[in-house]
Amino acid sequence: MLQQTQVKTVLPFWSRWMDVFPSLIALAEAEPAHVLKLWQGLGYYSRARNLQAAAQLIRSTHGGRFPDTLVEILTLPGVGRYTAGAIGSIAFNQPWPIVDGNIIRVLSRFLGITDPAKSSAVQKKLWQVATQLVSAAPQGRHGDLNQALMELGATVCSPRRPACDECPLNEGCHASKHQNTDQIPNLQPTAISTPRWFVAAIIQQENRWLLQQRREDVVNAGFWELPVWEIDSRSAGRARLGQELGSHLQWDLRGTVKHTITRYRMTVDFYAPEAMGKLEVQQFHQTIPAARWVSELELSTLPLVNAHSKALRQNIWHKPLEH
DNA sequence: AAAACGGGGGT
DNA sequence: ACCCCAGTTTT
Numbered sequence A: 001m002l003q004q005t006q007v008k009t010v011l012p013f014w015s016r017w018m019d020v021f022p023s024l025i026a027l028a029e030a031e032p033a034h035v036l037k038l039w040q041g042l043g044y045y046s047r048a049r050n051l052q053a054a055a056q057l058i059r060s061t062h063g064g065r066f067p068d069t070l071v072e073i074l075t076l077p078g079v080g081r082y083t084a085g086a087i088g089s090i091a092f093n094q095p096w097p098i099v100d101g102n103i104i105r106v107l108s109r110f111l112g113i114t115d116p117a118k119s120s121a122v123q124k125k126l127w128q129v130a131t132q133l134v135s136a137a138p139q140g141r142h143g144d145l146n147q148a149l150m151e152l153g154a155t156v157c158s159p160r161r162p163a164c165d166e167c168p169l170n171e172g173c174h175a176s177k178h179q180n181t182d183q184i185p186n187l188q189p190t191a192i193s194t195p196r197w198f199v200a201a202i203i204q205q206e207n208r209w210l211l212q213q214r215r216e217d218v219v220n221a222g223f224w225e226l227p228v229w230e231i232d233s234r235s236a237g238r239a240r241l242g243q244e245l246g247s248h249l250q251w252d253l254r255g256t257v258k259h260t261i262t263r264y265r266m267t268v269d270f271y272a273p274e275a276m277g278k279l280e281v282q283q284f285h286q287t288i289p290a291a292r293w294v295s296e297l298e299l300s301t302l303p304l305v306n307a308h309s310k311a312l313r314q315n316i317w318h319k320p321l322e323h
Numbered sequence B: 001a002a003a004a005c006g007g008g009g010g011t
Numbered sequence C: 001a002c003c004c005c006a007g008t009t010t011t
Helices: A006-020 A024-028 A032-039 A044-060 A070-075 A081-091 A101-111 A120-136 A141-153 A234-245 A276-286 A306-313
Strands: A194-201 A209-212 A226-229 A253-258 A264-273 A290-296
Touching: A006 A234, A006 A290, A032 A044, A044 A264, A070 A081, A070 A194, A081 A120, A081 A141, A101 A120, A101 A141, A120 A141, A194 A234, A226 A234, A234 A276, A253 A306, A264 A306, A276 A290
Parallel strands: A194 A264
Antiparallel strands: A194 A226, A209 A290, A253 A264
């Protein structure tokens, strides 16, 4: 959960998760949809799938006991060099290095590395240094050494305004001495996000909604959502609904959700038909691939695409817009 | 070596 | 608006 995600964000997800899956076996035996449901809103859903796959692998090939060698840990799905080192050092007190975003910052500033931080040469150097440092830690303190480096980066050696005068490594820090902490680490500029627009259809009948499940080869695979289409501009929503579902209906805008992730700024307009006959309802079901009628109770068990989950929380699925 | 993956926090 | 985050996998 903590991969690319801050502790504060993770905390409530982690609590709920541990209540439901208190053991490796519980996770291994869970329904995949249940696993995704508990991860809903946290993002990077392959982490959830990998975590369950890892639990199943540990159960089947390690007799349910978590492996304690670096190579075995590294073999687990979703576990790369960083996570394997973190588990090895913190859980098992072994002298394996870790290099995360915080440690990149601490070490590259201390050493005055101005070359691009993600370049293979710099990464190689940082992992070398981290290896030396963790190896030199007192017996039994390997995990503490790694956590101390991360904590220093998270608190004192912060990205924007590092508190160099409070830093225990101030003496000997190249970037502090040369006052160029603002240029180190040298990170690639982040790509600007692009706008995207979507139109979603709230098709309801007798307290059930028509939902579709996302295909396995797309983002958010397996998650559920209202029927939705991407459009070229925001104003194209009604026309698209007519094109997809029949042009004789009147569509009312029920609400809008803005959903921003790293690369996109998405706007989803939710529309509902003003009035709908039984024939149309049947036709909708046939028109939408992978569609299914879902009750409110069932809804609470299905993993929902986050934008649509936001809409549900904002009552957009239920309530006509007030005028 | 890049890109894709999702979302939220801090300033 | 922009940068950053307790990274890993795929392209």
